[in-house]
Amino acid sequence: MGSLKIEVSGLGYAVGEAEILKAVYAGMPEGEITAVVGPSGAGKSTLLRAINRLIEPSSGEVYLDGEPTRSLDPLELRRRVGMVFQIPALFGGSVEEAVLYGARLSGKDADPRRLLGMVGLDASLAEREPGSLSVGQQQRVSVARALALEPEALLLDEPTSALDEAARRHVEELVRDLNARLGLTMVFVSHDLSQVERIADRVMLMAEGKSVGEWSREDFFSAAGERARRFIAGRL
Amino acid sequence: MAGLQTVLSALLTLGLVAVAVALSLYERLDLEKDIGVAVVRSFVQLAAIGYVIDFIFGLENLGAVAVLLGGMVLFAAWTSARRAADVPRAFSVAAVAVGVAAVATLGLLLTLRIVPPTARYLIPLGGMVIGNSMNAASLTMTRIRDDVAEQRLKVEAALALGATSRQAVAPILRTALQRALIPLIDATKTTGIIFLPGAMVGMIIAGADPLEAVRLQIVVLYMLLGSVSIAAILVGTLSYRSFFTPRHQLRTMPQNKS
Incomplete structure (x- = not known):
């Protein structure tokens, strides 16, 4: 296990009285895919959004390469740590514009056709209207637009939950492929343990706003993780 | 009060408002209370502003x-x-x-x-x-x-x-x-x-x-x-x-x- 790309320490997040995150601890090793699992309402998505500061944690710290993210400009942080959501919300009149949205804002040069190729889409789709693509293709475009910013890490919030089986497999392969080719650190929220087994290097379990445990994939899917798996299955 | 008479005759147009209210009720727009408030308020406010303006025009x-x-x-x-x-x-x-x-x-x-x-x-x-x-x-x-x-x-x-x-x-x-x-x-x-x-x-x-x-x-x-x-x-x-x-x-x- 390499050094930690992202480290979460005592992270809390409250909206009024409701404590959505309370004392979350986690370490995401450089170049690995960490799956975040747990029952719904455990705070998995909130954790991702706290990592790239789409929300402001009320306590604790997130470190990127050992540096507290509080000291970073949030816009800069979000360019370094990309995010892919459940639903691909694409901007612009063409797939090309959609892919280049973030890169253009930050004045970065990006080749839309090369990016489409990286996510396994044909370059000829560049001129199409984003809405004319299948949801699975749109989700891959939303991965491409995150890659356009050349991020150091990618947060994926249940990116396959809106997809059919075939499209889901495509995105899973894409995630493994990008991880292998670019060495991209990834944090992947999933509620599907078989999916976790297919893609994750590490598994982090959350429940009721807290981190419960971390395992390597091998441990999690062997006797060592049996209780954790039973816990998730019972609550899903 | 010929002035007031003139204003009151304007109230006859309320018949049209009644149509709007009836429509609101029929279509369940739930706007009749709003329309009522609007009618009363516009009447009171316009009448009042009429006197105020009359007064201010006088002041120049x-x-x-x-x-x-x-x-x-x-x-x-x-x-x-x-x-x-x-x-x-x-x-x-x-x-x-x-x-x-x-x-x-x-x-x-x-x-x-x-x-x-x-x-x-x-x-x-x-x-x-x-x-x-x-x-x-x-x-x-x-x-x-x-x-x-x-x-x-x-x-x-x-x-x-x-x-x-x-x-x-x-x-x-x-x-x-x-x-x-x-x-x-x-x-x-x-x-x-x-x-x-x-x-x-x-x-x-x-x-x-x-x-x-x-x-x-x-x-x-x-x-x-x-x-x-x-x-x-x-x-x-x-x-x-x-x-x-x-x-x-x-x-x-x-x-x-x-």
Whole structure:
């Protein structure tokens, strides 16, 4: 296990009285895919959004390469740590514009056709209207637009939950492929343990706003993780 | 009281309001109470302002005119802020927008000597500027509020790609401003063909020279276009910030933050 790309320490997040995150601890090793699992309402998505500061944690710290993210400009942080959501919300009149949205804002040069190729889409789709693509293709475009910013890490919030089986497999392969080719650190929220087994290097379990445990994939899917798996299955 | 008699005869048009109420009831629009309040309030307010204007015209005092216009701006801001309830700082936003729109347009009309600096011109023109700017302010604010709530996913996706709050909300602002401005632009385009503006009709009925009425109406239309644009753009620029933190985060509960 390499050094930690992202480290979460005592992270809390409250909206009024409701404590959505309370004392979350986690370490995401450089170049690995960490799956975040747990029952719904455990705070998995909130954790991702706290990592790239789409929300402001009320306590604790997130470190990127050992540096507290509080000291970073949030816009800069979000360019370094990309995010892919459940639903691909694409901007612009063409797939090309959609892919280049973030890169253009930050004045970065990006080749839309090369990016489409990286996510396994044909370059000829560049001129199409984003809405004319299948949801699975749109989700891959939303991965491409995150890659356009050349991020150091990618947060994926249940990116396959809106997809059919075939499209889901495509995105899973894409995630493994990008991880292998670019060495991209990834944090992947999933509620599907078989999916976790297919893609994750590490598994982090959350429940009721807290981190419960971390395992390597091998441990999690062997006797060592049996209780954790039973816990998730019972609550899903 | 021949004056009051005249006003009371206007009440006969209430028959038409009854139709609106009946429609509201039939279609369950749940607007009849609102219509009732609007009818009563417009009657009381217009009757009152009639006496006030009569009094102020008598004064021919520009200080009093300014005070009255100022009061109208504050009342407009209050109305707009109530319409856009749960938009943080709605009152100040609307007051600034409507106030600047009124000062800019009336100021221009006076500086260019298009209208004389008398209460007889400034109060009715000011009323139109303020009223229309108020509508634009309410429309813009409520539209932004609704769209931010409805398009949370898109806004957050943009923020996650390194967009600033302003960049993330830009498409919403654009739609809101278009929605606020298009009705007036269309009304201006079709004026004289589809509908004759109220002020002009009033002047002609009251016996004014139709060409003088037209001249004033053109002034009014351009003035309204200018002031409504100013108000809508100011509201857009000032109010979108309320939905974000300074760190370019969408507020979790926009309606709870003040």
